Amino acid sequence: MNRVRIVVVDDHALFRRGLISLLEEMPEFHVVGEAANGQEALTVIERARPDIILLDINMPVLDGLQTLAAIRKKDSAQKVLMLTISQNDDDLIGAIVAGANGYVLKNAEPEMLKNTILQVYSGNSVLSPEVTARVLQAVRRSQNDRNRGLLSEREIEVLKCLARGQTTAQIASVLFISENTVKTHIRHILEKMEVNNRAEAVAKAAQMDLL
Amino acid sequence: MNRVRIVVVDDHALFRRGLISLLEEMPEFHVVGEAANGQEALTVIERARPDIILLDINMPVLDGLQTLAAIRKKDSAQKVLMLTISQNDDDLIGAIVAGANGYVLKNAEPEMLKNTILQVYSGNSVLSPEVTARVLQAVRRSQNDRNRGLLSEREIEVLKCLARGQTTAQIASVLFISENTVKTHIRHILEKMEVNNRAEAVAKAAQMDLL
């Protein structure tokens, strides 16, 4: 197998040199370029045509996220692995949205880093376990956001009553509205949740945890 | 260090037994219970009080996602690692939303599985590299969804013109509206995007990829 061609981008010269020697010790890899900031990186990448770019986030001139965006604009298939100390949510989510193929912390073990690079090279994505929880949290939040706004507040009230097994008439008296209104709310709930009857709506609502 | 107490839930008896002997061979782990479906699992968990539950998704009676939801309802801190062959998006995202602490494929290497369990035990989350890309994709989609709906269609039109460097007057003539209207649209754009001027708005829009 051919060696994986790598470009290392990091403003910390010491770290960059250390990382490069580490990679060069591994027979799988070959470092074909390095840069101390995003601006330089774009030039180096243009010339070196690497398989993978290891990209720091905190950098002067052009930071990692802007650099990533610029890279993506030119080549949507270029593999980019963020390698940073930042566990900041904005950096993390920002990198993902900008199209990073992975996000690993600088304190990763060499063996771990090697596996990560090979995974990314083979087309997969990798996250450090330390940041994976935050990503999952982001997924949960966004799914909840998707649910929020789907139903109006009143409709959720009605849905809660439904979940308690109340009939149309009971709900009407509890909420001080007419039975007709309750039925209309339920109709809208069924439409919005894309279900066919009350029971199914309650089941789905329980699953979406909006009771 | 104490051994990590594990419960294995999988309807495939052969796989379950194999997994259990594998785990028992490792000094770090101790399997304190097993179950062939979600229903059984809930009982077993109640009794065995494991540190971690390895949970399959495709199961009869009560599937893995429903089981996970039930577990979370009782104990929001219980660590649950999904261990499945399913690369289905609904299963994956569903598991995350339901609160899984990890999602790994059954074809994982023993050494890999061991590391994963230890990571989850120590409070982190883990995804198989094979599914990580899909999760990142989901994050990107949901962030885009968050952007959609932020600006009205008309406002996005104005924003596109701004990005082309057009002045208020030029935009007005292109869109067949008065300059005042253009200014108002721009004002709303600035407010909604939480930026202070046109240039910043364009930069942020480019970053959010809504041009």
Next chain:
DNA sequence: TGTAAGGGTGATGAAGAAATCACCCGCTTT
């Protein structure tokens, strides 16, 4: 067979968002 319950359709007033425009201010350039 009539009555209760789930489900479907149409309609209306109130509230809020969207799109439009007029007018004002401050800075820069000429």
Next chain:
DNA sequence: AAAGCGGGTGATTTCTTCATCACCCTTACA
């Protein structure tokens, strides 16, 4: 000082969504 441009404030019209209600249909069952 006049003109051009970016930016701020108020006001109007239109459209959509929400919450409300009336009326009709089908099924089950007493």
